[in-house]
Amino acid sequence: MFVRRNPQLNKHDELIHLLSIEGLPQAVLTHILDTAGTFLSVNERDVKKVPLLRGKSVFNLFFENSTRTRTTFEIAAKRLSADVINLDIARSSTAKGESLLDTIANLSAMHADMFVVRHSESGAPYLIARHCAPHVHVVNAGDGRHSHPTQGLLDMYTIRHYKKDFTNLTVAIVGDIVHSRVARSDIHALTTLGAPEIRAVGPKTLVPSDLKEMGVRVCHNLEEGIRGADVIIMLRLQNERMSGGMLPSASEFFKTFGLTPEKLALANPDCIVMHPGPINRGVEIDSAVVDGKQSVILPQVTFGIAVRMAVMSIIAGNAP
Amino acid sequence: MSRLLITNARVVDPASGRDEPGSIAIADGRIVSAHRDFTPDRIIDADGAVVAPGLVDLAARLGEPGHEHAGLLESELAAAVAGGVTSLVCPPDTDPVLDEPGLVEMLKFRARNLNLARLYPLGALTRGLAGEALTEMAELTEAGCIGFSQADVAIKDTLVLHRAMQYAATFGYAVWLRPNDAWLGVGVAAKGALATRMGLSGVPVLAETIALATIFELARDTGARVHLCRLSSAAGVELVRQAKADGLPVTCDASIHQLHLIDVDVGYFDSAMRLVPPLRQQRDRDAIRAGLADGTIDALVSDHTPVAEDAKQLPFAEAEPGATGLELLLGAALKWERRRSSAWRKRSPR
Numbered sequence: 324m325f326v327r328r329n330p331q332l333n334k335h336d337e338l339i340h341l342l343s344i345e346g347l348p349q350a351v352l353t354h355i356l357d358t359a360g361t362f363l364s365v366n367e368r369d370v371k372k373v374p375l376l377r378g379k380s381v382f383n384l385f386f387e388n389s390t391r392t393r394t395t396f397e398i399a400a401k402r403l404s405a406d407v408i409n410l411d412i413a414r415s416s417t418a419k420g421e422s423l424l425d426t427i428a429n430l431s432a433m434h435a436d437m438f439v440v441r442h443s444e445s446g447a448p449y450l451i452a453r454h455c456a457p458h459v460h461v462v463n464a465g466d467g468r469h470s471h472p473t474q475g476l477l478d479m480y481t482i483r484h485y486k487k488d489f490t491n492l493t494v495a496i497v498g499d500i501v502h503s504r505v506a507r508s509d510i511h512a513l514t515t516l517g518a519p520e521i522r523a524v525g526p527k528t529l530v531p532s533d534l535k536e537m538g539v540r541v542c543h544n545l546e547e548g549i550r551g552a553d554v555i556i557m558l559r560l561q562n563e564r565m566s567g568g569m570l571p572s573a574s575e576f577f578k579t580f581g582l583t584p585e586k587l588a589l590a591n592p593d594c595i596v597m598h599p600g601p602i603n604r605g606v607e608i609d610s611a612v613v614d615g616k617q618s619v620i621l622p623q624v625t626f627g628i629a630v631r632m633a634v635m636s637i638i639a640g641n642a643p
Numbered sequence: 644m645s646r647l648l649i650t651n652a653r654v655v656d657p658a659s660g661r662d663e664p665g666s667i668a669i670a671d672g673r674i675v676s677a678h679r680d681f682t683p684d685r686i687i688d689a690d691g692a693v694v695a696p697g698l699v700d701l702a703a704r705l706g707e708p709g710h711e712h713a714g715l716l717e718s719e720l721a722a723a724v725a726g727g728v729t730s731l732v733c734p735p736d737t738d739p740v741l742d743e744p745g746l747v748e749m750l751k752f753r754a755r756n757l758n759l760a761r762l763y764p765l766g767a768l769t770r771g772l773a774g775e776a777l778t779e780m781a782e783l784t785e786a787g788c789i790g791f792s793q794a795d796v797a798i799k800d801t802l803v804l805h806r807a808m809q810y811a812a813t814f815g816y817a818v819w820l821r822p823n824d825a826w827l828g829v830g831v832a833a834k835g836a837l838a839t840r841m842g843l844s845g846v847p848v849l850a851e852t853i854a855l856a857t858i859f860e861l862a863r864d865t866g867a868r869v870h871l872c873r874l875s876s877a878a879g880v881e882l883v884r885q886a887k888a889d890g891l892p893v894t895c896d897a898s899i900h901q902l903h904l905i906d907v908d909v910g911y912f913d914s915a916m917r918l919v920p921p922l923r924q925q926r927d928r929d930a931i932r933a934g935l936a937d938g939t940i941d942a943l944v945s946d947h948t949p950v951a952e953d954a955k956q957l958p959f960a961e962a963e964p965g966a967t968g969l970e971l972l973l974g975a976a977l978k979w980e981r982r983r984s985s986a987w988r989k990r991s992p993r
Contacts, residue, residue: 330911345840422953422956422957423956423957423958424956442958444958444959444960444961445841445842445843445912445958445959445960446841446843446911446912446958446959446960447958449911449912450912450914450956450957450958454956466842466958467842467843467958467960468842468843469841469842469843470842501839504842507840507842531839533835533836533839534839536836536839536840537836537839537840
């Protein structure tokens with residue numbers, strides 16, 4: 324079936340699914356970031372709840388392991404007063420041979436209102452969105468190497484919080500970019516929000532030259548990549564997605580592309596250091612940097628809950 | 644039996660080089676000469692339409708044996724004749740693999756009984772397509788195989804490939820190979836900016852060009868007759884062009900998918916577009932078109948591969964590759980031809 328219109332938007336250009344940052348207008352992204360700002364204060368109250376999704380059922384469908392992301396989605400949904408069901412797919416009927424679409428159909432029959440899906444294959448949430456009932460919303464919590472839109476959004480929220488204006492920023496994304504859905508989402512968000520210089524930094528095996536078609540400058544040298552940067556986003560080496568020896572060793576990677584305080588000094592003095600987590604100390608990033616004053620890695624996590632609350636409340640409010 | 648006269652036709656017979664206005668008379672299921680005493684029971688006024696022999700499709704999978712949930716001999720051969728294809732070549736990647744004379748005989752027997760289209764099977768070049776032991780090529784030829792192929796399974800061991808081609812050359816058997824390096828050729832999409840953007844593993848053009856270079860060297864050394872299956876890249880077409888210019892007796896084909904579709908047609912991870920070889924870029928499609936036009940590519944095939952619906956309703960990388968095409972072969976060819984020239988516009992619309 325040919326689907327040419329962006330399946331994330333209804334005919335009024337309102338968000339009904341969040342599958343990828345690519346193709347979303349700047350206004351949609353900004354609206355999500357603004358809404359997230361209002362939810363931050365909710366998270367600081369004694370009673371951390373608003374009734375926006377009361378009575379709604381949010382099903383967390385994680386076909387790929389994740390405690391961290393699933394937990395933040397669960398927290399976000401509960402703070403919106405939704406009922407949250409966590410589905411442990413590995414132990415479920417999928418292991419008994421049930422197809423992905425049959426699983427979705429069964430869950431829809433249980434009157435799910437929203438699916439939060441993480442899957443190891445790029446594009447899986449699109450298949451789900453095509454086949455679930457019209458009133459059901461799909462949030463992509465990460466699909467293969469393709470997209471992790473809520474992470475991209477919370478990264479943008481973080482940057483906006485510390486830097487205010489995207490249009491004069493130099494952003495360096497460093498590490499295993501070819502396998503990273505976070506990197507792709509960050510790149511789409513940064514280009515949509517108008518960041519003028521985005522650098523993709525890493526060895527040739529992890530940073531292919533055709534990335535430049537996404538609007539980034541490809542650098543194969545860390546020093547060149549982070550010189551004068553305002554934001555550095557470090558990525559974990561994705562061992563589970565690497566095959567066939569793309570790198571000789573973690574220690575050589577740390578030596579050539581790891582972010583140490585000495586290397587960080589090449590960036591702007593007020594450069595912020597970000598990481599989607601989980602971090603591997605001593606592989607892509609030195610402990611001194613993680614625990615240093617330029618790191619905003621922990622605030623990212625806090626912002627992540629507010630951003631996910633914003634995404635869920637916005638899409639739940641839009642009809643197909 | 645009825646007698647049919649087709650008049651006012653453009654009679655095209657490639658075998659005799661005929662392409663001229665004329666009539667065709669058919670009596671008792673055979674074409675006869677339309678002399679003055681021929682009294683037809685029925686006359687069809689072709690109104691300038693082409694009357695041609697049945698088409699030959701060099702690549703069509705039939706679903707049997709082994710993939711009956713996707714297609715049956717009867718359904719696929721019926722699709723063939725519906726599309727004007729009266730002869731087709733099927734690859735050996737059935738289940739079980741076509742590496743036993745008994746299997747080949749059975750297939751041919753069943754096709755003959757259905758009396759729909761003529762079936763010309765390719766035998767497996769190695770047992771089980773495993774790339775280790777040679778098949779009994781003489782026995783398989785006697786059973787009805789017209790050549791030997793590895794389907795989409797690349798032979799990893801060049802020594803085995805060399806010996807297989809050498810053995811086939813002993814008897815003058817044709818070897819049909821898809822040029823795809825066993826290690827570089829792994830991926831679900833075509834390597835490039837779009838696959839990178841979409842986060843899909845990509846097959847680089849290198850996988851095709853390196854395999855072509857290897858096959859050409861082995862062909863030169865063994866003297867085997869080689870037919871290259873499903874060219875997909877501009878670089879690949881150019882290598883074939885050069886090899887032919889150097890006098891190497893190779894032939895090749897391309898599929899209707901590479902003729903019309905490109906990488907962006909995958910859209911939002913549409914698994915209908917999960918194909919082998921993967922859809923490449925515009926310049927590759929242009930080169931395939933140019934190759935067909937100038938004869939570098941000798942044949943257009945449907946690469947018909949029926950896939951059960953369930954096997955497509957999966958995330959892109961997990962979906963089974965393949966698409967139907969038997970009924971589309973003629974239409975796809977005409978669509979391309981219509982783009983190129985006005986020579987076919989003579990026929991008035993119905």
